[in-house]
Amino acid sequence: MSKLLVTDTTLRDGSHAVSHSFSPEFVGEIVSKLVAANVPIIEVSHGAGLSGSTIQQGFSTHDEWKLIESAVANKKDSKIASLFVPGIGTRPEIITAANIGIDVLRIAVHCTEADVTQQYFEQAKKSGLETVGFLMMSHTQPASVLAEQAKLMESYGADCVYIVDSAGALVPEGVRERVAKLKESLSINVGFHAHNNLGLAIGNTIAALEAGANQVDGTLRGLGAGAGNAPTEVLVAVLNKMKIETGINLTILMDTAEEIIAPVFQYPLVIDRDNLAAGYAGVYNSFLLHVREAAAKFNINPVSIIEELGRRHAVAGQEDWILDVAIELAQKQLVR
Numbered sequence: 001m002s003k004l005l006v007t008d009t010t011l012r013d014g015s016h017a018v019s020h021s022f023s024p025e026f027v028g029e030i031v032s033k034l035v036a037a038n039v040p041i042i043e044v045s046h047g048a049g050l051s052g053s054t055i056q057q058g059f060s061t062h063d064e065w066k067l068i069e070s071a072v073a074n075k076k077d078s079k080i081a082s083l084f085v086p087g088i089g090t091r092p093e094i095i096t097a098a099n100i101g102i103d104v105l106r107i108a109v110h111c112t113e114a115d116v117t118q119q120y121f122e123q124a125k126k127s128g129l130e131t132v133g134f135l136m137m138s139h140t141q142p143a144s145v146l147a148e149q150a151k152l153m154e155s156y157g158a159d160c161v162y163i164v165d166s167a168g169a170l171v172p173e174g175v176r177e178r179v180a181k182l183k184e185s186l187s188i189n190v191g192f193h194a195h196n197n198l199g200l201a202i203g204n205t206i207a208a209l210e211a212g213a214n215q216v217d218g219t220l221r222g223l224g225a226g227a228g229n230a231p232t233e234v235l236v237a238v239l240n241k242m243k244i245e246t247g248i249n250l251t252i253l254m255d256t257a258e259e260i261i262a263p264v265f266q267y268p269l270v271i272d273r274d275n276l277a278a279g280y281a282g283v284y285n286s287f288l289l290h291v292r293e294a295a296a297k298f299n300i301n302p303v304s305i306i307e308e309l310g311r312r313h314a315v316a317g318q319e320d321w322i323l324d325v326a327i328e329l330a331q332k333q334l335v336r
């Protein structure tokens with residue numbers, strides 16, 4: 001197997017968990033630590049990708065270009081990636097990010113919508129970037145559908161396609177089937193991005209590796225949307241035990257997670273009732289903060305909103321449904 005590539009996305013997925021409040025100084029400090037630890041790819045952007053700072057996705061406290069500039073200034077031999085969600089970001093932002101000096105663009109869509117990504121892969125390639133396709137909410141589709149979508153991305157110029165467990169809803173068998181099918185169908189790298197709603201982020205990542213994944217994601221201390229991600233330092237410790245070579249320095253990761261990341265948590269990252277309900281019902285983790293706000297506003301149980309969103313198969317971009325559902329449930333409660 002070619003060397004496993006770990007992407008640390010603390011400074012992107014972790015941004016959801018701190019209400020998009022990272023400062024350029026903080027980004028510079030964490031990137032320096034990850035570089036010193038030899039992490040090959042470091043993702044930096046608003047949690048919802050380039051141009052994600054909006055009323056719907058949550059405003060950032062700092063200019064995203066300044067965050068990316070700070071990451072690039074400290075990157076040395078590591079690569080800086082940014083996430084891009086078509087419709088939230090547009091082509092000019094890809095050009096700006098490439099001009100600042102990012103190396104990798106990760107293009108994320110709902111896992112049945114790869115056909116909207118062609119112009120963005122083409123722009124990224126024209127701008128000299130490596131590209132990753134991110135098939136979000138991969139638990140909602142069987143392996144065969146995901147493989148078709150991944151093949152489209154490969155034909156548009158993707159260098160790697162990820163199975164993304166956005167809701168933390170997959171169990172190891174489901175991960176293995178999906179990753180194995182992509183491996184069989186593609187001639188590019190296959191990746192896996194986990195969330196921990198069912199307590200399986202590390203286990204599922206190992207299942208992905210066993211099924212042939214070449215790239216995997218983690219975040220320091222697991223900082224990320226909803227129940228968080230696979231903690232990078234735990235992942236590296238497990239990989240060391242399994243004798244899977246990453247070239248990453250575990251001590252630096254452990255110290256950084258403990259001393260710099262743990263103090264920025266705004267709430268404890270535990271699998272609480274809402275996180276578990278989201279994983280169980282297959283609801284997108286980035287919805288959770290909005291769900292909690294709506295539940296508090298209308299005095300209803302967040303789990304009832306999560307379950308209804310699950311029944312409606314809500315996907316990324318349908319954040320407006322959260323309020324609709326909350327209002328409907330509150331009205332029903334009044335009628336009773």
Ligand SMILES: CC[C@H](O)CC(=O)C(=O)O
Pocket residue numbers: 013047048049085108136137164165166167193195225286316
């Ligand atoms: C809004 C993009 C999203 O957070 C991407 C991601 O990390 C996921 O779907 O898990």
Ligand SMILES: [Mn+2]
Pocket residue numbers: 013166193195224225
């Ligand atoms: Mn994620």
